[in-house]
Amino acid sequence: MEPEVVPEGATPETPQAGDKTSPNLLLKSLQEEREKRRELETRLQTLEEQLNPSVPSEPESEDLSSFRVELAEVKGKLQKSEVIESYPALKELWSDFEEFRTESDNKGMNMKTAAKAFLTEKGLLEPKRKGLEKPTGGPRTPQLTGMTVEDVKHLRETNYKKYEEMLKKGQIKFSS
Secondary structure, three states: OOOOOOOOOOOOOOOOOOOOOOHHHHHHHHHHHHHHHHHHHHHHHHHHHHHOOOOOOOHHHHHHHHHHHHHHHHHHHHHHHHHHHHOHHHOOOHHHHHHHHHOHHHOOOOHHHHHHHHHHHHOOOOOOOOOOOOOOOOOOOOOOOOOOHHHHHHHHHHOHHHHHHHHHHOOOOOOO
């Protein structure tokens, strides 16, 4: 055997993957892969349709979606009447209230909460005040504490030093 001579500058050929595989086998494998892919795509599509039934696939679902829209409208009207019943001042300002609800800060609010916030912001909702707290400290006029005239006379006659001490401290007052 003679060694193969490779011209200068040329690189020897390295075998590529699949060079030794017959073309018929390669074509058959490619077709099998494509068929598996189609099956998986159809399964994925059916699973997505099961999870997301809002996509109308039948004429009946169009009727169902129209009923849902109508139901949402009826619920909105019912909420509106309840809110107006609770806060009659909103009846004249309903369009302003709707604009208030469309602002980005107020979008997620419940309708009753939004109504309270709107009326408070406009100054139409007065907070309920209970008034001043009632005093609970007993009778209005304080009772006189101290000694009666007889007690002072008795103290002066029996214990003169204590009597003088109490006079200096202001504990005994003379009333005329």
